Amino acid sequence: MRNGKPIFRNENVLYxxxxxxxxxxxxxxxxPETRELIINRTGKEILRLCDGSNTLxxxxxxxxxxxxxxxxxxxxxxxxxxxxxxxxxxxxxxxxENPFLYMKQEPxxxxxxxxxxxxxxxxxxxxxxxxxDQSHGDDYSFHKSPLIVPGExxxxxxxxxxxxxxxxxxxxxxxxxxxxxxxxxxxxxPNESAAMIKQIRCPKKFSKEFLTYCxxxxxxxxxxxxxxxxxxxxxxxxxxxxxxxxxEKLGFRLEGEFQSELGVDGDIRVxxxxxxxxxxxHIEKVRKNAFVAxxxx
Amino acid sequence: MVAWQSLRDSGVNRVQxxxxxxxxASHETLRQKPQSFERAIAAIVNFxxxxxxxxSVAFCPTAFNFAEVEDAYNLCARxxxxxxxxxxxxxxxxxxxxxHIVPSSLQxxxxxxxxxxxxxxxxxxxxxxxxxxxxxxxxxxxxxxHCVAFANIKAxxxxxxxxxxxLIVGNVRKHRFxxxxxxxxxxxxxxxxxxxxxxxxxxxxxxxxxxxxxPRVWHDEPISIDIIDTHLFQN
Numbered sequence: 001m002r003n004g005k006p007i008f009r010n011e012n013v014l015y016x017x018x019x020x021x022x023x024x025x026x027x028x029x030x031x032p033e034t035r036e037l038i039i040n041r042t043g044k045e046i047l048r049l050c051d052g053s054n055t056l057x058x059x060x061x062x063x064x065x066x067x068x069x070x071x072x073x074x075x076x077x078x079x080x081x082x083x084x085x086x087x088x089x090x091x092x093x094x095x096x097e098n099p100f101l102y103m104k105q106e107p108x109x110x111x112x113x114x115x116x117x118x119x120x121x122x123x124x125x126x127x128x129x130x131x132x133d134q135s136h137g138d139d140y141s142f143h144k145s146p147l148i149v150p151g152e153x154x155x156x157x158x159x160x161x162x163x164x165x166x167x168x169x170x171x172x173x174x175x176x177x178x179x180x181x182x183x184x185x186x187x188x189x190p191n192e193s194a195a196m197i198k199q200i201r202c203p204k205k206f207s208k209e210f211l212t213y214c215x216x217x218x219x220x221x222x223x224x225x226x227x228x229x230x231x232x233x234x235x236x237x238x239x240x241x242x243x244x245x246x247x248e249k250l251g252f253r254l255e256g257e258f259q260s261e262l263g264v265d266g267d268i269r270v271x272x273x274x275x276x277x278x279x280x281x282h283i284e285k286v287r288k289n290a291f292v293a294x295x296x297x
Numbered sequence: 298m299v300a301w302q303s304l305r306d307s308g309v310n311r312v313q314x315x316x317x318x319x320x321x322a323s324h325e326t327l328r329q330k331p332q333s334f335e336r337a338i339a340a341i342v343n344f345x346x347x348x349x350x351x352x353s354v355a356f357c358p359t360a361f362n363f364a365e366v367e368d369a370y371n372l373c374a375r376x377x378x379x380x381x382x383x384x385x386x387x388x389x390x391x392x393x394x395x396x397h398i399v400p401s402s403l404q405x406x407x408x409x410x411x412x413x414x415x416x417x418x419x420x421x422x423x424x425x426x427x428x429x430x431x432x433x434x435x436x437x438x439x440x441x442x443h444c445v446a447f448a449n450i451k452a453x454x455x456x457x458x459x460x461x462x463x464l465i466v467g468n469v470r471k472h473r474f475x476x477x478x479x480x481x482x483x484x485x486x487x488x489x490x491x492x493x494x495x496x497x498x499x500x501x502x503x504x505x506x507x508x509x510x511x512p513r514v515w516h517d518e519p520i521s522i523d524i525i526d527t528h529l530f531q532n
Binding site: 097103118119120122154155156159160162163 | 401402403405406409410413417427429431432435436439440499500501502503
């Protein structure tokens, strides 16, 4: 079913509590390291509509009819933000395909949105990388893996990455133009299980949220089994302190150092972020079910 | 058997058969021809018996058969197929009116994931390839434009620079193929008109896109030139 229908899974909630003034707190079962999620009364209404019988459009329509005094755009953003966020954390699952994994954008502040790049975004990405290869303002988080080889993101190389899903590109957009990008490549060897962050180019104010979005979404998208995400940097060319702090907050930790690696000019530090085994098992199950369901159509 | 054998004796050393599912129902839903699955399997068996060792299979994924890719691969491997090539369904020609059967992006991911599993499994006798029909349109116009060792001759004798751009550059019924080759066919991608047509296509969805003044591949009459008669590479 291409136009999937979200389903709230109470069994995927570790803890929920009603707070004052209609607010609710949730702790997801498969992301116990997270994040307390706090939603208001409207959020709870949206969640109730995620019962497997409504598409995203149905939910939006219902909410518009309930709140005619609120701007349609605001309602649409709330619905998207809520359903997309809860989907990433496994509290909302989908009967059919999750549209946030290929066509729907997840809203952020200031009209910025996050989306997963598709094959047809080749031209936009190529241009963004070409225009911004060296130029970044101070308000940008920037990382480029020292393992990138010259020409890797040329027209042909980029096409190969997008077509074969060997590298996933996450886009930060505003007014249909790319404002930021994070790319994560898949493991290459048969027994390898580490994905690798190849590039981060993102306005600093969104770095944490955008990185979180990428790490959450990647497991649902990866065409190879992965258990962790690593980031390599040259020891003598460290990333800016703010980005390092964000990575640390997210749970990246130093996994090792490699001296005089072939092909790079210096020693390399490897920072890694590990998916929890229970999350890996859960998403494996979700993906298998989705595969069976869509194969049956 | 005689026909298969004579094909081999005439110098043909590689053949490709389309198998679009692990079951007759899926294959025949796509091909719209009863018994076509059975006949495709029989063709592979006959090629094998005639001594062909380089047999490849093309699998065209759709929204209704993509989940059968591993079973289809295993079936082909048992039949002695050497290469199993999967390429996205393109919205060209007849498929333009069947958009609903094109796999979604997530279905393609599931398919590619299966291809990686097959590729890395310890006991895969046949090679599996996720083939990109757009790659050459980018590669030929950028990095290897000065010598492209590829040409496509259609059943009517016409030669194109790529099956995915609407341009015919000659016909073997008019001149010998070797004459086209010597007249500059390997350099056809140096031409701006060829590059321009190719540059319109950066993804599979671009292929069926309508654009004023440009014929659609496999749908409209292609632009036709003859590189010998027009002395295109005389200088």
